[in-house]
Amino acid sequence: MDEQLNHAPGGFLTLSEDGIILSSNQTLLEELNYSLPQIIGQHINKIFTKSAQLFYQLYFVPLIKVNKKVDEMYLSLESKNKKEIPVLLNAQAKVQQNETVIECVLIPIRKREEFENALLVAKKEAEAALMEKNKAVSDLEIALRSLEEKQAELLKVNELNQKYKIETKRELELARKIQETTLTDSISNEYIHIEAFYKASHELSGDIYGIYQIDKHRYGIIILDVMGHGISSSLITMSVQSLFQRLISREGNPEIVIKELDHHLHSLFQNNEEAWHYCTVIYLLIDTKEKKIDFINAGHPPAFLQSSKGIQELNSSSPPIGTFEGVQFKTTTIPYQRGSRLLLYTDGVTDPFGFNHLKPLLQDNKTKPMHDLKEMIIQSMNNTELAYHQSDDKCFLLIDLH
Incomplete structure (x- = not known):
């Protein structure tokens, strides 16, 4: 690598079309605390934070393929000692010896402290100039001009x-509204009554649910929890939501729905283990004519079916979707009585108590109207947050079967 480029005041590296690091300048290596052999031949994800890995896959790769360049993309690097380094990335793709090479320039965004130090230095220079009797007036003017320039830069x-903070907040708020708008409405008729509660821990949530009436007597109900929180998890929920809406509305077969969702997650991350996410999910197909429930629980907290016989748990029988290839998802069928009640939820509803605290809550209030029980569950979650200062995505569904 050219000596001037090797020690340029900014990071420089080249990638293959598949994201493999081909070269790096010394400036970037020193910033990351890596030696050249430690990163050459590695995937670019080695030096990205988890969120940057997902952003790279979803935005950088499509842009470089279509436009052959990327301008001023904000990402975060992760050094060998796990230090996060915010950078602006510019890149362009070139063909060299019949192979596509992506040249990247990475500029750290950490100038605030440097500007402040420069202001202090300029101020001391100005004071020293005033104290020196023989110092020329022009020297003082130069020092003052330098101070003004540094102040303007700061x-x-x-x-x-x-501006970036305001724009980011506005974009996240818009994304939150879009995510909440896509949630399905409650259902209430002579056969079934369904109520939902949904609350994100941050601007965006990794929890999602869907309520769909397939025909007069069949209803598909799903609740899903993506590993983690924030933007990366919410992107996954929005990705799978359109898929399960189409699958459930079309026929609603539990094995087909869960198998297709599992296949979708494996396809999404098949070439990027660092960005891999999995989901816990429980899906119910309720037939109000036959008075039966077909369900699959893939690694999700057990749902509760309350009837005159007591409370029955709809436990998990397979691992979360997106974890292992070739998992066989089997449907379990259980009958229900008229007047039964179902509760489905994500782990944010129960932490840190564990799901057992919901069973006595259901048992002690089995005759209460659904609305009153819903408020009691919400109050128990609020008390948990006050006592433990814990914040997690929260979602639950209450279903009365008439």
Whole structure:
């Protein structure tokens, strides 16, 4: 690598079309605390944070393939000692010796402290100039001009930082509204009554649910929890939501629905283990004519079916979707009585108590109207947050079977 480029005031590396690191300048290696042999031949994900890995896969790769370049993409690197380094990335794809090579320039965004130090230095220089009797007036003017320039640069950086913060908050708020808008409405008729509760721990949630009436007597109900929280998890929920909506509305067969969701997750991350996510999910197909429930629980907390005989748990019989290839998902069928009640939920509803605290809550209030029971569950979650200062995505569904 050219000596000037090797020690340039910014990171430089080249990638293969598949994201394999082909070269790196010394500036980037020192920033990351890696030696050249430690990263050459490695996938670019080795130096990305988890969120940057997903962003790279979903945005960088499509842009570089279509436009052959990427301008000012904000990402975060992760050094060998796990230190996060925010950077602006510019890239362009070139064909060299019949192979596509992607050249990347990475500029760290950590100028605030440098500008402040420069201001202090300029101020001391100005004070020293005033104290020296024989110092020329022009030297003082130069020092003052330098101070003004540094102040202007700092104000510009502050303005850009504030603008980025406001724009990011606005985009996250818009994404949250879109995510909540896609949630299905409750259902209430002579056969079934369904109520839902949904609350994200941050702007975006990794929990999602769906309620679908397939025909006069069949209803497909799903609740899903993606590993983790925030933007990466919410992207997965939005990705699978359109799929399970189409599958359930079309016929609703539990084995087909869960198998297709599992296949979708494996396809999404098949070439990127670092960005891999899995989901716990429980799906119920309720037939109000036959008075039966067909369900599959894949690694999700057990749902509860309350009837005159007591409370029955709809336990998991397979691992979460997206974990292992070739898992066989089997449907379990159980009958229900008129007047039974179902509760489905994600783990954020029960932590840190564990799911057993819901069973006495159901048992002690089995005659209460659904609305009152719903408020009691919400109150128990609020008390948990106050006592343990714990924040997690929360979602539950209450179903009365008439």
